[in-house]
Amino acid sequence: MSGASGDLPTRLFSLAPIAVGTAAGESLLSYLVRLARAHSMSPRQLIRTEILPLADLGGGPACGRFYADQARTMAGVGKYACAFVHALQALTGRDGLAHLTMLPWAGVVPAVGFGLVAERAQWCPECLVSQRQAREDSHFLLAWSLDCYQACPRHRRRLASACPWCGRAQHAVPDYPDQHRCTQCRGYLGSELVHQGADEVPTERQLLRAMLIENMLDYATDAETWATHANLCRRLSALADAWTEGGKRALSLRLGFTKTSVSTWVAKKQRPVFPQLLQLCDATGLSVRELLGECGGKQPPIMPVLASVAIKRREAASAIAQHNTEAELGLLMAGTDSPPSAAAAAAKVGVTVSQLRYRHRATMAKLSEKHRAHRHAQSNRRWSERVRTVQVVALGIAADGQRPSIRRVTERLRHLRLSLQNPRLRAAYRRVRSEIADQ
């Protein structure tokens, strides 16, 4: 567990991390922002003046690229995570800050690989509201920085990644030390989105995935001891023995990977990327803790779902299931109103997305295309509604005999939770204003 590691005075406050080592634990970046706030500094200033001089980053990162992109990998298992953990531990005298990153799982997740850290900052608006109501320091969870964590199980909603006021994505490192504020317009990120609709409802699969990750994060404190490549290899070999008479290729395919995946991990000592690790859990019905734990000691791995009878039954059922799935997909495609996403289709027919893509490639390609086109049309419709709102508001002000100035329009749009900071709405505003001026 983390704690102040000595009585010597430290350069920065020895701030305690929030809920460290649990699913609700904050991220390292979140800790850094709160630390900056405690010192009345901007987070970027803290990084520039205190952390980078201590961090061993081979000459230091180019600042622009670092703030725009690399800083998000502070939550991962790579060099920025290591460097920032060490620097912050030295500055605050705290140990255990690695638990605010994915470093405890570095044994089974590669430092360079896709699918671990999300490309954009994301958050659950309702969790932010809860933090505010509970008068907690504003903070972002480590789970939110993961690409595969897309829904909040507590509030059963998808995470947001665009500001509800200006619609823009967030900078990786804020320059204002309050994570409840938009890094672009400083609007409150805990506000509900204007057009709350189907977009916020998570699929069952997203919720299950999020719960799998939460369960994993709950075991962070001793993960270094059991989340090892050796344990993963042992489990894969045991699975091959139980399922496919030792055949690694057949096991690979059965788990929904390409035929060489498993042998690459076992023989070439490579680690699966994070989404593949989660897929392993899906395919075996085990949690990450169960998949990797209890392998190292004297006890043989326990495999509750691997009884050979169950496998034979499953093989017989799979041919029928595949036929039924194809038929169900056909029905989903035929429905005219809203074709589901691959994830939603997978949740409906009760298999994983990768299984669907593997076994029903052509149908899934068609479905995805339909889904994309539908989403596109939906988004266009929503934007034209917002543009119309701006026109109505500006014309309304003009009808009252006032000049539809930016200030007045912004004021009224604020109540509708729209903002002229958005380029499309701004253009619409300019158009309607010049029309009014022409009259």
Ligand SMILES: [Zn+2]
């Ligand atoms: Zn939430």
Ligand SMILES: [Zn+2]
């Ligand atoms: Zn904003």
